[in-house]
Amino acid sequence: MRLVALDPADAAHAPQAVRDWLRHVEALQRRGVLHWTTMGRYAHFANQRHAVEWGTDPDPLVPRTDVLQASHPRSLAHFAWLLPVARYAEPHVLEGIAQVARDGGFWRVVAGPGTRLRLQLPMQPGAGAAVQPPAQ
Numbered sequence: 001m002r003l004v005a006l007d008p009a010d011a012a013h014a015p016q017a018v019r020d021w022l023r024h025v026e027a028l029q030r031r032g033v034l035h036w037t038t039m040g041r042y043a044h045f046a047n048q049r050h051a052v053e054w055g056t057d058p059d060p061l062v063p064r065t066d067v068l069q070a071s072h073p074r075s076l077a078h079f080a081w082l083l084p085v086a087r088y089a090e091p092h093v094l095e096g097i098a099q100v101a102r103d104g105g106f107w108r109v110v111a112g113p114g115t116r117l118r119l120q121l122p123m124q125p126g127a128g129a130a131v132q133p134p135a136q
Contacts, residue, residue, distance in 0.1 A: 066121040076111035094118040
């Protein structure tokens with residue numbers, strides 16, 4: 001999330017820079033890597049984020065595998081996790097709805113509608129032991 005505030009009076013001093021920036025923004029939107037939102041929608045998302053409970057634990061049944069569990073009282077829709085490819089092979093959805101896609105050096109997991117999500121995270125060969133999330 002990035003906040004952009006552009007005062008018209010300031011923009012008048014650098015019109016070419018503003019046009020170049022807008023062209024760059026349009027290119028990012030076409031690639032699907034930039035999405036505009038309002039401050040109100042962001043505030044709602046940020047407040048909802050506080051209600052997400054999640055963590056990872058070693059899978060007691062499968063060696064060298066972690067399990068990510070997440071829950072939200074209303075919906076996990078649109079919440080996302082980036083998991084390093086160097087650590088994990090492709091995640092598998094065990095419960096809930098999520099899209100999993102490779103994004104550079106990460107697996108991008110985006111939750112769909114639902115209040116619970118469980119992912120199986122098989123470790124890559126040579127990856128270290130499970131890492132616990134920081135205490136809150």
